[in-house]
Amino acid sequence: MFKQQAVPMIFSQVKQIRIPSINNILRAAALPLIGLVIFLGLWSVMAKNIDTSLGQFPGPIAVWEQATTLIDEHNAQMDKADVFYTRQEERNAARVAQDPTYEPKIRAFTGAPTFFEQIWTSLYTVLVGFVVASLIAIPIGIICGLSKNAYTAINPLIQLFKPVSPLAWLPLVTMVVSAVYVTSDPMFSKSFITSAVTVSLCCLWPTLINTAVGVSSIESDLINVSKVLRLNALSHVTKIVLPSSIPAIFTGLRLSLGIGWMVLIAAEMLAQNPGLGKFVWDEFQNGSSESLARIMVAVLTIGVIGFILDRLMLMLQKQVSWDKSAVLR
């Protein structure tokens, strides 16, 4: 994820000549597989030798079992939800019979969220945090890239806040959200807002820096063209600056999303947002003989989702990059 560093390879002229052959295809498929098998082997051997007070460290088989259990639990909960809704209709009907002015409404299922619902909550939260961060970071990045003065003014702040851990922000964010976000009928829960804001605070920086770098390294020819055509500021940005710095911006966005996803899990643990982070924390607190295996399922899920998010961003990045010859990975 971090292989692609801040300086984008916009002007990279590297062109690899690829000759597709059976050999290569085999290699592409077989090598990762070998890696996976070795990893699973090492994992199960090591797991057998680690004894915790909650029993043996879970090996691949125990984790697989818990993964299927989580799916079963999800299905069982969905069945319970169906029963809940039919029961609720009956109760509503009974109440209307007693009290004809009552306007029956269907309330959402009150059961505990399942693993899959928690995944969905996490994804939703990270995306909201990420979009908010991007909407702030890209304009500031463009200003910093265009004006050396603005950059000099803002740079110390960027350097100051960039390395701050989400855990340091969280108590402040929690208190501020509690104080500021006061409504009688909240559309979003406070835990959600706290988590999303913490994610935003931590994934502002890569986008901001990359945007600034991308904008400031526009070819001078292009800038001269803009000057010759006497483009006003707005058209300068939309016609020249944005198109030429889009690859850099997307590099930043991709890094940001990766960081956001990592930060989210920690934020959810403490803010009690019912996503994957809370799942991990609750299981840790349960301390049952299955807890470690269930946490391991969550760890792998977090990894897979992180990977998928990164690939999606890479696809986008390839789509918008005008230099198709650049090697992106």
Add this chain to the structure above:
Amino acid sequence: MASLKVLSSLKSAVKVLRVGAVSAVLTGSLVSNIASAEKLGWPEKEELKFGFIKLTDMAPLAVAYEKGYFEDEGLYVTIEAQANWKVLLDRVIDGQLDGAHMLAGQPLGATIGYGTKADIITAFSMDLNGNAITVSNDIWKEMKKHVPHEDGKPVHPIKADALKPVVDDFKSKGKPFNMGMVFPVSTHNYELRYWLAAGGIHPGYYASLEGAVKGISTDTKGLLDADALLSVTPPPQMPATMEAGTIYGYCVGEPWNQQAVFKGIGVPVVTDYEIWKDNPEKVFGVSKTWAEKYPNTHIRVVKAMIRAAMWLDENNNANRPEAVKILSKSQYVGADYEVIANSMTGTFEYEKGDKRSVPDFNVFFRYNATYPFYSDAIWYLTQMRRWGQISEPKSDEWYKDIAKQVYRPDIYAQAAKSLIAEGKAKASEFPEFATESGFKPAQKHFIDNIVYDGTQPNAYLEKFTIGLKSDSKI
């Protein structure tokens, strides 16, 4: 005083009028309005969210949900585990939670301004007993030498006298003797302190300069003059913290003492049943503004929880195995079935293999366990005073006033009467509401044989050798 009474009865009259007006709008017919004045009104808020900490004494909440008692009251409740007692309290205060499973000291502490200042009330006491003190294997090995034995088994209750030589040894070597409890105003803190002090081990005072000015201490460490240093750890992390060697023992609710036995990392030495027979434990707390805004909802919640508590104690704990099954689900307590069952089904395992019958280890309904007694509240206040969390002497009246602000048997009585009217409970199962004073008769069953009379808190404080007296200051 008299004018105050008139004022408050005026206020309540206005409230009744207003409720009547609202339901008149709702029902749109005068006839049903007259009927509903007798009966309990519909809930003002139907979708609720309650918090809890992963401990077996949250059972009334889980049972009321799973058995549909909340839904019977027209309430759609979500139950959510919280990270720790502080987070739980803060979320009740700022309205993210409608109510929660709380330590009995939390509503009291919040009301008098120890920690976060907020008006929290309770109309439902969730259980009696249910805690124990566990020490690590090494400490137990040392302690055991000083414990009297009969037939090769230690004689219970074990007093802290057996721990004193170990603590003295630590002191002479200059090593701190650390123990864990779950929150500064927790039952566990006061029980552990009570047990230690009864054995001559000083657990330390809470003291601070600002406290001396305000009358309520702001110190949350409580280490002044301490022989044993107590610190806060969330319940589920207790076994892990002791295993890591950070603390040598702890006082916590179930299943975290039995967990230590199962993991083989420690030995529960004494249950709180032995420290104070049938001591009040958790309560169901809501914020005062919430309770004023949603009175019918509050009564209905209490109704559902009374039913759950009745179910838990029915037929001599016959439903407990089913309850354990519910609690062992990962969204509730989540520990293994065997671990929870060990204490919930009327037994308690001390040393591995030393399983004894303690039928009243968890009491949810019998002995009027759910009724919010003023004397219970006052006991907690006396302990806050004894250890310096209340840094100034207070009058007996003050203790009673605070108890009456926080503990609300009036709401409980409304809920119970409604259940009796519906035929879901018998009047004989509750205190006689018309005559109940809210003060239990003087209680004798303490580990140090000191008698507690809730009507005389200051006289009670005088009886302790270790601890602040009614007139002492730090």
